[in-house]
Amino acid sequence: MRRIALVALVVDDYDEAIRHYTDALGFRLVEDTPRPDGSRWVVVEPGTETGGSGLLLARAKNEAQRGRVGDQTGGRVGFFLHTDDFARDYARMRAAGVTFLEEPRHEPYGSVVVFQDLYGNRWDLLEPATTA
Structure with missing residues (x-):
């Protein structure tokens, strides 16, 4: 098996x-380990299950x-946060002060809205459409 x-x-x-x-954003801290050079190995993941994809927060x-x-990513959306409950996560993130760049849209591929993280990186919050 291979995965990012x-x-x-x-x-x-x-x-x-x-x-x-x-x-x-509701991620969980997976690891925060000091390194000999003064840096830290900091990993966060969006899900509750272990072994999913994560972000290495590198200073x-x-x-x-x-x-x-x-x-x-040069100003384009570069990160895609999938959710199983768009309304829940959108409301929670708005209440937490996350900056949204548009109103939520309902596209053929799912419900989506673009937001910025703390630094200005653009993300999609996306609940993919279910296929029948």
């Missing part, structure tokens, strides 16, 4: 990123990386 386990997301600050992803180490914080 982690995607690195460059952030300004570990603790601020952990708070945003766990409190505002920017230099100017080139700092310049990519919040714009890792």
Whole structure:
């Protein structure tokens, strides 16, 4: 079996990123391990099950990386958060102060809305349409 386990997301600050992803977006902190060089191995996952895809929250180490914080995909939606209950997660995220860039849409492929994370990266919150 093969799968993408982690995607690195460059952030300004570990603790601020952990708070945003766990409190505002409802992710869970899987690991926060100090490393000998002063960095940390910080992993968050959106689901409650172990072994899904996760984000490695990587603190920017230099100017080139700092310049990519919040714009890792050139301004397009680069991350897709699937949900089994769009209304629940949309309401919870709005109440937590998440910035939405549009009103929710109901497309043939599902219910979707674009939001920004703490740094400005664009995400889709998406409940895929069920197929009959």
